[in-house]
Amino acid sequence: MLTLETSEPPSSFKTRKKFMETLEDMMTAAQEEITRAEVEREPRGRPPELKTYIMESNNGQAKIEETDTVRFKQTPTDLPEVSILRLEYEGRRANFYLDATDKRFLVLYTNDLAEVTDKLYDRLVQSTTNKFDKVWLPTEVLSEISKISGNIFRGFGLRFTDRFSPEQAEEPINELSMTFAGTSSEEALDALSERETLRRSISYSMIKVRRGNSQGFVTNEIRFNGRLITKSGDSIDDHVSHVEMVRKIYKDLIEEIERNSIGTKKVGDRTLIEGQAFDLVLDRQIEDLDEFTDRLLRPNPFRLWGLRNKVFKNMRQVVAVDLHTGDPIDLEIAPSFIRIYLPRGACGNTVLRLYVNLQHAFDSAIRFNGEKTPKVAN
């Protein structure tokens, strides 16, 4: 641990209420900066919005540790579950409030500049040393969040980059990136989904959702990788409500996946097998299994390493390791599906990371166990 020369944010709050008020001050300061820039017509780059990152801690096993590249300093506050985390990488530094109320899904709050905080956060979660991971929100889960009572859908962003195109040259053959804002966003999405050439490329990179009332509100961008950014409003209560929604829905999903992992249970003196494989059913067929497998087994974005067994002409067995946790994971890849075997004790985040990144890089119409939303059969 090193001493980083940056100014420390407030740490003397003795109650959750005070902590929330500190976050509210961060949000208000950001909004005042936006208003000032608008009045003076002198924008000074991107305003320092309140940003919240939700990260998964490999079921509570991850620890923040010094790496070759990311330096950190962690300072306790008066609240035992909240600390101040200062990260530094290649001369860039930023402060975060780290809320470890949920030991598995840690929350980082900051209003330092996104250009810096995004890079630092990426370095932190990509380090094999720390074993943290982002949360990976499927398109249909983001859609469900936008429909939760009290939320008003205000727009969306799409991002799809075909990483598996056989003829892939320097530039991807198929790439789609766009943002829609306003009340007609849903109609625009319906229109796009009906286009045959686009229907496998409709993956949410973010949704924009408003929550609150005339006394106070917030409009957040909720991104597919677990980042929430306040775009307008100053209600910290509504911002944290969105954070809690995302965390709760994602946690339920991960725990359901892990309950179905392959393992054994002891009943008396007997050992019984339980669990099931997960099938990702593809709408777009895999044309070349070996080429597909080669591209899948890359550190970014899938974070998998593995070896391949050619079992049948139309199936490859992939004996893989999750580079985030070191957990083994077996895949069976056929032209129309990918079957995933998660062993008991392995992190369920591996399954959703693979699923969500395939939505953004191969086929957005992919279905989890044949369902439109990720449900796990009991």
Added chain:
Amino acid sequence: MADLGYEPQVIEKQVRTSSGDIVQPNIIATSNKLIHSLVFECKGGITVEQDQLQRYSTLTNENILRWITVFASENFHFDVCISDLEENHRFNAYIAKIFPMITFGNNKVSKTGDFGEEKLNVAFEEPITLEDKIPPLSYYPFSEDDENAYIAPFVIRGLVSIAIKNAKGGPSISEEIEITRDELIKLIFNPVYDALSRKHQGRLKEKIKEVIHLVKVRESMKDTLGIIEKAGGYKVSRPLSRLIKESEKFIAHLETQSSLIDFV
């Protein structure tokens, strides 16, 4: 079968029958919806020992209930089912007079004879097509009869897995870690290893040790992984720089070897 609630509960477990004989079904799948077990004996060839069929005919509810879990044992019933391959079925078909049979072809699964559980007769009334279906292989990833080249990826993956799990200081920094032989063998297979009989575990363990030895004695793999055998376990240095290339070369090498003797 999953729709009827069947799940595999016992794999390759020796079961003593009411006559004092022993049978070793490949799988006992049990449905708590039907309170019924299917006791599978799988035949890859055309030789079925008459003695074996006789031993299966002495199985009772009590013999099976000793090893499986059902919610209501008073209604429990079971069927012994002989499974074979389509190309051998004409030699084996006579068995259907004793036990119902499930036959796997390239494109379909079909039934001969009748089950005691009527819902199974309905489910298998018509052949079930296997067109565009791929059997799940990784619940039971390999057996002791598989080639070394097939098992080698699982062994290498196990070694890489423990190296990453214990990594500190980033993937380029070398660090030694240790694991017991039993932990490593379970990691190389998968958690289903715990459900196998001790004899079955023993056979797999010997086979896995044989492949670990092949990895260990190959100089390039040894250098890449830094694997050293210790009393009761192994020590592994961190990978990963040359690992993929070396692993592929090693597996290709094994594919050209027919046996351990050839290799060494």
